[in-house]
Amino acid sequence: MNRFIAFIVSLMFLSCGCENMAKAGMFDAEEFYLDNGLRVIVIPNHKAPIVRQMLWYKVGSVDEKLGEGGMAHLLEHLMFRGTKKVGKDEYNKIIQENGIDGNAFTSKDFTVYYQSMDISRLELAMFLEADRMHNLNLSQENFELERDIVFQERKQMVDNSPNAPFAENLRSLIWGMHPYARPVTGQPSEIMGLKLEHLRDFYRRYYVPNNAILVLSGDIEPNMAKKLAEKYYGNLKKTEVGERVDFPDVDKNGETRLVMELPQINSTRLTNSWIVPSYQTKNDEIYNLMVLSKYLGEGETSKLYKKLVKSKKLALAVNSSYDFGGRSYGTFSIGILPKDGISADEMQQALDKAIDEAIAEIDIKEIENTKHKMRAGLVYLRDNPNEAASIAGALAASGMSLQEMENYEDNIAAVEPDSVKKTAEKYLRINKRIGGVLLPLGGLNG
């Protein structure tokens, strides 16, 4: 009995210590904000004495001025070149000596830094990450070296890929004047034309605690995380975030298509894309769209797969995806690989017909099956602390509250077949479709 009372008392003390923390379900994560506006999410996982730190800045290629493509990405590289406290070439050395695996990536909306490490190195990594948020050594020498490296990166990762011209042109066609049309890497000529003073300004404007989300996932408890976040990030000053880009409206009418023949390409591929809501633009429809994507084309039990690959035997693969996590609109995409000998037009007609049939076949049984599959494997999200950090960080950066992401299972369960049907008709049948056809040279006549 006494032991029981002691347990209750200890629980009360624990809850007193974290009054401003919200508790929830998919990750059993907790979150809090520092006074300077830094949002912190903690995902305890005690399988091994390891932890991942991720820092998500809400800045990406969309925040670049016209002609300054690649700026956000180049800055990401320069973050590894030392600070006023950590000497040039020292950062990577310190990280290595401490057995830390770290990296970073830039997307159209976000720039993300992360390190996985033994828990004993977390304080060191937090010091280094907080330090480079405001202390970066942006010298001309470092700038020129990293500019040359990101130029080579663009050549290796984009231009070396035989379908790169297709991917870049298709993105332009989908987004038109919207900044999502521009490549995250920037064009090669833009990269070489970037100026250090503009990059310094970019760093000052967006690398501030109130424009960032810190995720700590692994062998750490929320109370300790809070103490360490205060210790290492608490002194950083809240600063007005730089000017936010105005996202233009996009043309949602009509239909457009890009057909491209390219050397080195040996087989035909088709894509269909639609601009749809994201969590940011219209969050009441995202769960309908998630269920729709799973129902239509995610995996080998999906409707389009059964119809086009198994039954009609016209395609070898089909998949759908829904990107709802950006700061502007989302996209719904279907990619399809026709069987050898099936023309692009024949494939597109069959796809249209299959989509119509699939939408018409939406009923309670189909949607309950789909929802069950989406909920069945959620326990795996608790397995790998690195993956949990990436998922929670991406959802938080998209604007989701912790409660919203923890309630994912309930939100999926609540989706009604009629709503999925209406959402499908509204976005896939009325909104503008952007078709893309990639062909081998001579494929148009072949």
Place this chain on the structure above:
Amino acid sequence: MVRRGRRNSYGILLKIVLAAVFVYCGYSIYEKNAFLNLSEFVEKSELNGRNFNTKVEEVVSPRYKIKAYLFKNKTNPIIAMNFMFKNAGYASEDENKLGIANLATEMLISGAGDLNDEQFKEKLEDNAISIGFHAEKDDFPGSLLTTVENKEIAFEMLKNVLEKPRFESDDLLRAKQRLQEALRQQSEHPESVLRLEFNKELYGTHQYGRNPLGKKDTIDKITAQDLRDFMKRNFAKSNLIVGVAGDITVDELGAWLDRIFGGLPENANMNFVRNPDINFVAKNKDIKLTTAQNTAMFAVEGVSRNDTDFYPLYVANFILGGSGLTSRLSLAARENEGLTYSIWTTMGLADKSPLIIGSFSSTPEKFDDVVQIMLQEWRNFATKGATALEVEEAKKYLIASYNLRFAAISDIAEMMMLMQRDNLGVDFLQKRNNYVRDVSLEQVNRVAAQYYNAEKLVRVNIGVFAEENKEHE
């Protein structure tokens, strides 16, 4: 008075200036952190010194004596099982059945027992189970991931896959068409063309020089009976290796090992793969293709996982090209010169041909500069070796990062399998860091001189080369 006064005012001024200088110096020192001791962040951290139980148990099934390594972990209610059929990879395919190993990876999960392809995949998804296979050069590994709640369904499905695969004609036709499509797409990207050409250059007609996906003609002719023969010859208790991690007991696992794998034949009858006869002499081959960058792939002879030189070479390779941005090659070509985005080396551990293999790429006009830097660093490493500091730093990383391997339960299960494949022993996890710690500077420098021999470096490049550059000018 005046003078004194003046003297006083000078004195005050001097004090102010001195104070300002003092404050400025103090600030500068603070800013530059002359006293910053980074190791204190670790030594004084409250999070330091946590222990971690990495005990591995050897499980032997009661009836058929099938062995497995088990890493018990109850953090989450999930179980991962990784297994392999040793020496059943694509290198041991029959000459007239090339592609069958890859075809089997898809066909094995296209229906089994009472379930056809669609029913089988529905059941996997409904129960959050994944079962998959992979055709490697030497071996044929498979994996299973399940929740504890659905483990019986998962294990029964795997048993059926191994005992009663359906291999239905529609599914086989589709799998073949997909493999043919993979062959077509394989020759689109310059890097995958380079990998194939590099293997041909190194191995010639030896099985390691084969296209891992097979050949168009042989794939077309493979039948369901061929797949059954492939399984019969290659999947047996004698070449089975099993690793498990997650929430399962020794007794329970033992019983399941009998049930899942007990029906396999006792002995396998694979094709023997001889050691390749490679002529490691300095050679360089260019493959012309219009690309944005030129890419090189290069190799010298390495050592196998059980060789006494393995750990010294592991540390040596980390220093030269294995550590990412801090490796010598990366510092020289990327960090100091900005000539490439990536340059690396790694240890290739194929059973019959261990290698030290590497790659880099750069735009055509800078490619030769990277080649020269790479060769210079390579020779320098062989002749002068590493420094004591480099060896210490490399060992620090390799030891401190070791726990990162325990992030995902399926990765741990794979480790359990590989520990047995490589005969590392059931207590390997407790010993591994000591193996690294025991590597000396002398050992590293001996293997650097022995293996990093530029006179034996085989290199193949793809892209746009000098003559073409001139033509364009």
